[in-house]
């Protein structure tokens with residue numbers, strides 16, 4: 001269908017081509033190139049952090065964070081059940097136990113009171129995940145981590161440029177991470193970033209991402225590392241994207257606010273909250289949730305929208321309902337009703353930076369049409 005509106009397409013309208021060409025012309029395409037350092041410094045400065053460590057994906061960043069913090073067998077890490085598999089996957093891969101908590105019904109982000117209740121003597125770390133454009137209420141988690149001596153990891157993969165009060169997302173964790181996947185607000189195609197103020201953690205992360213080569217004697221290893229390096233070509237895209245973060249973020253917000261107006265008072269439809277704890281919604285995605293009295297699930301409405309040429313994506317599926325984790329013996333018999341409901345009744349609609357006002361109107365009309373006879 002030629003007039004299909006995809007859920008997201010990246011916009012590369014700054015210096016991307018120029019910087020990538022520079023890599024090709026100079027031959028600096030590996031992870032040793034100068035754009036990697038520039039992207040690391042740029043992200044660190046942006047979030048008022050001391051160190052940036054670029055890696056190959058947001059998922060790699062999460063795994064690197066767990067390894068660098070020494071989390072392993074016998075440890076528990078508390079995280080939201082409503083998030084991407086990368087988060088719980090990173091906990092499981094380092095041999096620790098993921099302990100999941102429900103989301104708040106208004107912001108869809110993890111509930112700090114539930115985190116408090118999930119604490120045990122084995123809790124080693126908290127993993128806070130800013131979700132869909134709103135932020136986790138960080139103040140109680142920062143307090144809790146300090147009081148209990150826990151590591152705090154902040155997943156800001158969906159929160160480039162977002163802040164809580166005056167504090168940038170990416171400034172809260174012992175380690176904070178970002179993703180640069182193409183649907184994120186800064187993209188390198190594939191890529192990720194870790195930020196920290198600790199010299200020791202930064203050094204450990206740099207070793208881990210580069211096979212734990214040692215400066216004294218190359219090819220002699222005391223510990224096993226990984227190849228999580230980012231290439232200079234990817235970083236070149238990222239440097240150009242970071243230059244455009246401010247206008248792109250404004251555009252994203254404007255798209256979200258326009259949908260909020262176009263879809264206001266649609267019977268049967270719950271819209272994302274325009275504000276969260278200390279923040280206004282960035283609308284990283286524009287998620288909608290069907291009212292309980294609508295006799296359709298998200299799948300049905302998404303199918304109808306697909307037939308109308310509108311791309312959609314389902315919401316996250318809760319970690320405590322993932323076959324892979326249930327088969328490993330995690331989460332047996334657990335229930336987290338807010339996340340379960342979001343997963344079954346939520347989906348998001350096209351809000352890529354390239355979307356036009358006309359296209360947004362078409363999307364809004366199609367959403368209303370899909371619900372007309374059922375709401």
Ligand SMILES: *Cc1c(COP(=O)(O)O)cnc(C)c1O
Pocket residue numbers: 057058059060083084086087129130155157158179180181190191192
């Ligand atoms: C996208 C995303 C990730 C994973 O990033 P990749 O670069 O795709 O590996 C991790 N956490 C959150 C919250 C994300 O949205």
